[in-house]
Each structure stands twice: as C-alpha cells, then as structure tokens.
Amino acid sequence: MRVVIMGCGRLGSTLARELDSEGHHVTVIDIDAAAFNWLEDDFRGTTIVGAGEDIAVQQAAGVQRADIFLALANGDNRNAMAVQVAKHIHRAPRVVARIYDPERADVYRQLGINVVNPTTILDQMVREAAFGDDSAPQDNNVEPSSRTAR
Amino acid sequence: MYIIIVGGGKVGRGAARDLIDMGHEVCVVERDANTAWSINNELGEVALLGDGAEIHVQRAAGMNRADVVVACTGRDQANLAVGQTAQTRFNVDKVISRINDPRNERIFRALGFTFTISATTAIVSAIEQEVSAGLTRLTQLRSTAFILAELAIPHLAPAVGCTVRELSLPSHTVLALVIREDDQPEVPGPNTIINAADVIVAVTQPQHEAELRMILTGES
Numbered sequence: 001m002r003v004v005i006m007g008c009g010r011l012g013s014t015l016a017r018e019l020d021s022e023g024h025h026v027t028v029i030d031i032d033a034a035a036f037n038w039l040e041d042d043f044r045g046t047t048i049v050g051a052g053e054d055i056a057v058q059q060a061a062g063v064q065r066a067d068i069f070l071a072l073a074n075g076d077n078r079n080a081m082a083v084q085v086a087k088h089i090h091r092a093p094r095v096v097a098r099i100y101d102p103e104r105a106d107v108y109r110q111l112g113i114n115v116v117n118p119t120t121i122l123d124q125m126v127r128e129a130a131f132g133d134d135s136a137p138q139d140n141n142v143e144p145s146s147r148t149a150r
Numbered sequence: 151m152y153i154i155i156v157g158g159g160k161v162g163r164g165a166a167r168d169l170i171d172m173g174h175e176v177c178v179v180e181r182d183a184n185t186a187w188s189i190n191n192e193l194g195e196v197a198l199l200g201d202g203a204e205i206h207v208q209r210a211a212g213m214n215r216a217d218v219v220v221a222c223t224g225r226d227q228a229n230l231a232v233g234q235t236a237q238t239r240f241n242v243d244k245v246i247s248r249i250n251d252p253r254n255e256r257i258f259r260a261l262g263f264t265f266t267i268s269a270t271t272a273i274v275s276a277i278e279q280e281v282s283a284g285l286t287r288l289t290q291l292r293s294t295a296f297i298l299a300e301l302a303i304p305h306l307a308p309a310v311g312c313t314v315r316e317l318s319l320p321s322h323t324v325l326a327l328v329i330r331e332d333d334q335p336e337v338p339g340p341n342t343i344i345n346a347a348d349v350i351v352a353v354t355q356p357q358h359e360a361e362l363r364m365i366l367t368g369e370s
Contacts, residue, residue, distance in 0.1 A: 053227050055253055077203050080234070081227040081257070088260040103205040104231070107238045 002066045006052030006082050007073030013038030020045050027061045053082040055089055063090040071097040076104050083113055154216045156202030156232045157223030158189050166193060177211050203231040205239060213240040222248035233263055285363040295355050301366050305346040308368045315340040317365055320358035327351040
C-alpha cells in the first residue's frame, strides 16, 4: 500500500521503518530535514521537507495516489488540518490523525476523522501500571474531559 | 452582539477596537501575555490569556453564547481548528476566518467556511487595480462568478456619446449604475447615453473585465 506519513519524530519514524520493511511504499513529510535522521540508512521510502498540511506539499508527496495518510506531527491543529486536506482535497481513502487533546479528538471524530488520542490511551496504561490491571478510573482523579473522551 | 476574536495581533486588535466602538461586546483570546496585557491596557479588560484553539479556553471565553467568532491568528491551521470547534462544539452561527496563505482558501471552502478573509489576496488585488487603470474591482460577489467593477469614462473614450445598446458589451455583463458628473445616479437602460466623466458600476465576470474596460474606456 502507498502510505504517506506526516511527522518524522519517534512515532512517525518508527511506523515509517516498520511499514517500509513490511514492503509498503512509504513517503515521510517533515518540516525539519534533520528529523529524517530518525530513519535508518536502509529506509527505502521517500522523504519530503515541508509543512504536511500544505496542499502543494501533499501533492508533491503523492497523497492524491496514497491509500493511507497518517498525520503524526506534534501539533493538534496541524494534524487536524493535514488529514482534512488529504481527505477533502486529495481524496485519500483512509486518514488517521494523532490528536493529543481529548476534547478536540472528540470534535474531529464527530467530523468523521479517524483519531488516535495518546492522552486517554496513556492515562489508562499508566493507571494499569500503577494500580494493577483491574484499576477502574476513579472519578475524583480523572478530568472531566478525559472521562467523556473514553 | 457578543463577538469572540481569537488572535490579538494587528488584525484581531484592530477588529476589536472597531467592534467595541460599534457597541458590541468583545472578547479577544490571545496566547501571548504581553500582547494580552497591552490589549487590556488600550481597550479595557477584553483580553483573555490562553490558546484560543483549546476548548477549555473557548469555554472560558463564553463561546457557547457567542454570536460571531473571528479566527484571525497568523496560522491557518489554528484558524481552521478554531472555526471547526466553534461550530461543532459550541454551535456558533457565524465564523469568520482569516486565511494567511491564499492557497489554503480551497480547504476552508471545502469544509464549508464561506466567510473568509485573505489579507494577501486583498493586497494583491489592490495592487492589480492600481496597475490596471480605468477599472476598479469593487468586490467579488459571494458564491457567484461575478465581480462588481467601477469604471470612470475618460473624455476621449470610444463609448462617449454611445447608447448602452450600441456598446456591444461582453457576455455576462450588465451595466448596473451610471453616476453623472453632477453626482446623479441613474439606472441605465438600452437608450441611456454614456457621457464623458460618467462613472459606471458594472456587474461582470473576471474573464470579461479587460474587454469591458476596452469598450468603455478605450484603455487596454
């Protein structure tokens, strides 16, 4: 499959390397050329320097031909705009955005976007690590926002 | 009306100043403490310190009761996020978005934002108007392919002394108004005669602009 990944940090580069070694056709976009140092020398995919939410940069990365577009940069706003450009301008069939803010994650889910929200996932995992696997969320310790997002 | 402006830079602050003068209730959400302080210093306690794309900040600003939200930060991705949360989360009726990079206008349109303002586009078209004499583009009519243009008829123009019928105007073009030298506005009919020093307001399409200017003013 053709996969375009925006954001070549720890997560983006890890996924890029994995998908590349599994035989997928991977293109990585990052605003900072130094980010591509996260990729190993044997990475066979393409790298593009630019803002991943930019219509022209996505075009250069071939999003219009991609099967999957993943927005894994650090900014929620940037990721949200990027997946919507990929979906509505370049007609990418499948898009996923990392959105840190649980409340904004809900908004974009409501708008029909596949959202991964690390905050709620980590919240749960930290609880399990700290209290044991069967620890249920305790109301007085959880912010209202993360409760509604779960 | 209650108007929330996200982004207190030159644009947001200028808008706040005017809207307050017009009697509206205004809140400016600004994430830089010095800028927020300076806004409060000038305009009274209207600035709220925080990131206006964050929903808890929007809630603190009272977005649920806002009539209008103006997203005018310098970052298009933030303006888009503000607009989308304002509509989805707070059911705000009217969102006005500033677009910094005119190329992003496409995505704002695709997502249903019809009230957008692009300073770059405005400046570029102002420059184009100054460069192309004889015709001033007044406005693009919203959601149509038509523009409103103003033309001043020079003394030696080919159209002087002609009736509107005789002019053979470009297609998709209508003369809407003739303002005579004595400041009398007239709605022109087919037999209206064009005089020197008339000012004409026309409805046309961008691709016919040059032809219209040629016919009325003789200037290419």
